[in-house]
Amino acid sequence: MAHPGPISASRQPCQLWLLAMSALTLAPHAPFLPAWLGMLCAGLIIVRATQLRFDRLRVPQLVVILIALATAIGVKLDFGHFFGKDPGIALLAVLLGLKLIEVRASRDVYVAVLLCLFLLLGLFFEDQSILAGVLALAGFVLALCTLLSQQDAAAPAGAQLKAAASLLFQATPLFVVLFFLFPRVPGPLWGLPSDAFSSMTGLSDTMRPGSISQLSLSEAIAFRVEFDGAPPPPAQRYWRGPVLTRFDGQVWHPVFSPVTDTPQYSVTGSGFGYRLTMEAHNRRWLFALEFPDRAPTGARFSRDNRLLLQSPLHQRARFELRSYPATATGQDEDQHRLTEALRLPANSNPRSLELARRIADDATHPKEILDRVLAEMKTLDLTYTLEPPLLGTHSVDEFLFDTRLGFCEHFAAAFVVLMRAAEVPARVVTGYQGGEINPVDGSLVVRQSDAHAWAEVWLPQRGWVRVDPTALAAPQRIESGLTAALPRDGDLRGLMRPAADLLLSIRYHWEALTNAWNQSVLGYNDEVQRDLFKELGFREPDWRLLSTLLGASAATVLLALFAWSLRRHRRGEHLDRLWQIFCRRLAHKGLARMAWEGPIDYAERAAAAFPREARTIRMIAHHYARLRYATTGKPDQGALRQFSVLIRSLRFSKKTDDDRKPAKS
Amino acid sequence: MPQIDVRPLLEAANRIILGKEHSLRLALACLIARGHLLIEDIPGVGKTILAHTIAQLVGLEFQRIQFTSDLLPADILGVSIFDAEQHSFRFHPGPVFAQLILADEINRATPKTQSALLETMEEHQVTADGQTFALPSPFFVIATQNPADQIGTFPLPESQLDRFLMRIELGYPDREAERALLMGEDRRRMLERLAPVLQPQDLQALQRAADAITVSPRLIDYTQSLLAASRQSPDLRNGLSPRAGLGLLAAARAWALTDGRDYALPEDLQAVFPHVAGHRLRIAGEERPVPAETLRALIQSVKLD
Known part of the structure; x- marks a missing residue:
């Protein structure tokens, strides 16, 4: 680096923040990185921590360059290419680790913070759960603390955290505006070659002995269902997936089934209306309750009486369905x-x-x-x-x-x-x-273990x-x-034992929360956004309108924040406004304060002019003098209120009014 | 709040010096602010009595030095005399080694003698024959000078006047006070009977209490505005120095203390301003001290929010 020299003690807090931020940023990426890369990043963080402890430990530049080159080669070998989010994130993670061990000047800190912010964003490529959001937020707070401590290293950690949290809080209105107005793009943004939609848990289109028992170990959620009324009894809850007809002695395979827009059966019996929120499983199957009367948008019926989507489900989606479990099918099967x-x-x-x-x-x-x-x-x-x-x-x-x-x-x-x-x-x-009814929000949760x-x-x-x-x-x-x-x-596993009631209840709550998050935050897609704006009265909401609204709202929010900060700045002068009210009232009575006149002198003059009110006038002046001049800090809120009451209590008696011009107040 | 009340002190002083409450309070504030006082007035208005009264009431060791044109520095500071028995020089401290000095008619002495005293005031010590002797503490100088008497005097230059925190004038007593004075007992005899109200350590406590008086940021703003106004005024030759600013605040603190408050107000600043600023300022183009009206106009030209 251009500015060699040991890390001075005064910059230490900034370095600690930086380390904490990097550790927090890299840790959630670890499960998604190749093991060797995760270990390398952990190692680099440990090296950094050691460097901070023992000032003299320095990694030679050549070693840093060699590690970087080796990592690049490793990534190429591991992923086969450099393009796409996974190798990109992997490279960024190692770059952050390497930057960390050679941070010397403040410029390096900025680079590391920038890398961290990228990586925090990158976490959402893998995981969009609440937890990821919380982690990203925490990482962001640490990044802010790093930057703040860069400005003022002497401030205690608590103060830095408070300042960062306050900054984040002030950004909330802007964040809300962006959430609602930023034009949503249909489909995932990061559909990059080959590594998009790699492996996922779920039913496969073939069956061999052991394939489903394997799946039953997974507690992952397959889909959630909210019934309009009471759900059907458990014995009727068959969510139909691949139909396997061909058997080769070992493996069961499906046979070709043409698709049609309408079902091959006519429904009978009572129906159950429900909304099904399906997790991405990269297949075209829609696991509807047997047997739906009509296909939702984007899905069609196959000849073996199940619903097929027109394209694989790469992201969580919601379907409105109505099923009739008593329906008979296939009487006229060919x-x-x-x-x-x-x-x-x-x-x-x-x-x-x-x-x-x-x-x-x-x-x-x-x-x-x-x-x-x-x-x-x-x-x-x-x-x-x-x-x-x-x-x-x-x-x-x-x-x-x-x-x-x-x-x-x-x-x-x-x-x-x-x-x-x-x-x-x-x-x-x-x-x-x-499937299992979550007692917290009443939705039915179907897991992979229900396969x-x-x-x-x-x-x-x-x-x-x-x-x-x-x-x-x-x-x-x-x-x-x-x-x-x-x-x-x-x-x-422990969770599946009924004895673990507490854990179960925690899981119910957590999953209800996750469901709410999925439905309202992640579920806010382009369609929901369009519908929202249609409801608000915009006939044809397109990205141009959204951008205009976004710009206008962001400007409004920023102006409001600015005005707020100005007001806050002036709040210390609340006392002045009260005092001016008092002075104006006396001025209306013909006794204006001289520009240079101190409060006590003024009050004495006023007390002489209004002997009946002399006591109150003197009290007000002494109160003001005490609030204004007896403290070096801001006036106490309670005392301010008292002062305001005191000013309002000032009434000029009629007699005094007679020989002066009538008062406005 | 200060534990020591200054009101009995002022009351006692007012019984001796009639009709001069304000000047007495200023003198006391000057003492509390650890400053030195210059009294400028014609003879016979009670300058000496005032100094004496303060010394008596506070229980300070008092020395009066009458300045004349033939007074030498050694007459003030002290001399080294050869001690035949010890075969060495021994320093004999001069009258300056007292807690309260009245330097009467200081402008009668030569500049050399004047500056000997003024330097001592500043440094609180005397250096003679390479030896340093600390002056007693507290150390308070009240100097008087006669402005009307211009023949055979050496008026103090501005730079020396700056050593005095305040300058006051006593003026003639009003009719009523003068009548009481004429009818009453001899002041000097009254003085002899006067019992101290404070002990010297009480004075030090008062000085510390004055240091602790709150000066709000708003009052600092106001002080700076006053200083700036003095510097920008076209009527004045040059403005107030930063030392004058410090003096203003110290005097305002002490003034607030004599009013029984633990915080300073703009009124305090305005009350001491003419006395702290007056002798440090000169009318532009003239060798004349600023008249009181100019100082009042200066205060009134500064807006107080």
């Missing part, structure tokens, strides 16, 4: 699809096929076969478990006859295989089942009938959710 739903791989699961043939031997009606298969599965004494053993080639055989331990996908798969072997069309449906697989069989006249074979072994799974269905000593 033969081709039914044939698909009968196909079984050759040389697979011989024991199951054998069993199915035996069951179906003398059955006359598919319904009868269905009942017998279910009864047979029941007798097999299958156990529902979150940790089923690994299965080999004939997975269904092994599950039914050997291990007898399985999760919902095992039950669904086994059932469908048995049905198909008995010549009844059947298919696997995946999605979510149940489920069930089956549909096609019966003549009745069409596709939903059968949930999991209910055979664990009826509680359908009635009250996963936690209840598993044995008490099951290896579940």
Whole structure:
């Protein structure tokens, strides 16, 4: 750097603030950075802390340059490219760490603060939760403290924090204006190549043994639902996802389904209206309650009776839906699809096929076969478990006859295989089942752990009938959710144990808060913004209007803040205004104060002129003299009020008025 | 508030010197402000009595030095005389080694002698034969000079006048006071009977209390306005010095104390202003001290918010 020299003791507070700010900025990025990069940043911060402790530790410039080069190469190797937010953030993070260990002049501090601000903003690329907001705010306060301590190193930390918080508070009106008026761009701003929408938790479009039990470990929220009225009972809460028809012996796949604007069924029974807020899952599936009457904007019906979005869901979105759980579907299913739903791989699961043939031997009606298969599965004494053993080639055989331990996908798969072997069309449906009502705000929260697989069989006249074979072994799974269905000593995480009531309640509150945040802050998108302005009476709100409004509002806010600060500046002179009121009143009586006259002299003169009011006049003058001249600070608010009362108490008696001109007041 | 009340002191003094409450209070304020006082008036109006009264009431050790044209510095400061027994010179302190000095008719002495006293006033010590002797504390000089008598005098130059915090004039007593004076007892005899009201340590406490008197930022503003006005006035040869500004505030503090307040008001400043500023200012183009009207006009030209 251009200004070498040890960090002087007077600049120490600024350096500490800088360190705290950098640590706070980098820490939340750590989970999103490659491990080696996170460790490098942590190391650089530790080096900096050591430097501050022991003044003489200096990292040679060459080393800094080498680290920077090595990091660039590492980022290139790790991400494959330099463009996009992830490598960008990674580079910025290391740059901040490196800047930190070579901060010498105040210019370096400014650069580091700037880097921090960029990184704080960058956090929102990964995470837009309340927590991220709070962290960014905290980081911003520390950045302000750093800059403030750069100006006045001697001020105590508390004062710096207070000043920074006050600055931030003063910025609030501007921030509100920006929030409401800044033109929103539809879609995510940072849709950059390749690394956008990488991996996310959620259902996949295929199913293999263990794929859903894996998912059930995740407490992540899949979607939230707010029902217009009472929600349907848990046993009817089937949120339909991918329908899997093709089975290759190991993996279940969907078959091609054309999409239409209207459903293939006509709804019957009572309907449930609801708003579904879906988390981004980078798929086109919309997990609607079975079965919606009409597709919301941007979605269409597929031939297998589920809703598909026109493009993958890259950001949280809200849908208005109405579903009718009692609806019958697929009475007129075409033969081709039914044939698909009968196909079984050759040389697979011989024991199951054998069993199915035996069951179906003398059955006359598919319904009868269905009942017998279910009864047979029941007798097999299958156990529902979150940790089923690994299965080999004939997975269904092994599950039914050997291990007898399985999760919902095992039950669904086994059932469908048995049905198909008995010549009844059947298919696997995946999605979510149940969900949990948050008692705080009454919304239904469906988590990844609610992921489920069930089956549909096609019966003549009745069409596709939903059968949930999991209910055979664990009826509680359908009635009250996963936690209840598993044995008490099951290896579940603490939160899922009902005993942890307090934690549960905290989680409910937190999730209600998060939901509110999602709905009102993050949900304020271009559409909501447009609607808001339409409601306010702007017919065609476009970005030009918004920009004009934004400029005007920002200017107003700034002017208001300016006026406020001026007023605040003058508030110390409140006393003067009161005194002037008193002087004016006497002036109206023909006794103006001389410009040079002190308060006591003036009062004596006035007291001589108005002997009846002499006492009050003298009191006012002495009060004023004391407030004005007996203190070097600002006058006390209480004393000011008293003074104002005293001035108002001054009344001129009639007699004195007679020989003077009539008073205005 | 000061623990020591100055009112009994003033009352006692007023019994001796009739009709001069204001001048007495100014003199006392000057003493409390640790300044020296110059009384400019014709003989016989009670200058000596005033000095004596103050010394008596405060219990200060008093010395009067009558300045004449043949007075030498050593007559004031003291001399070193050879001590035959000890075979060395011994310093014999002069009359200046007292707590209250009345330097009567200071303008009669030669500038050399004048400056010997004035330097002592400033430094609070006497240096003789390479030895330094500290003066007693408190140390307060009241000098008098006769403005009417111009023959054979050496008027104090401005730079020397600056050493005095205040200059006051006593003037003739009013009719009533003079009548009481004429009818009453001999003042000198009254003085002999006068018991001290304060102890010297009380005076020091008063001086400390004056230091602690609140001067609000607004009063500082006003002081600066007054100083600026004196510097900008076309009637004056030059304005008040920063030392005069400090003196103004010190005097205003002491004046507030004599009023029983623990904070200073613009009125205090206005009350002491003519006496602190008068002898430091000269009318432009003339060798004449500023008349009281000019000083009053100066105060009235400064706006007090």
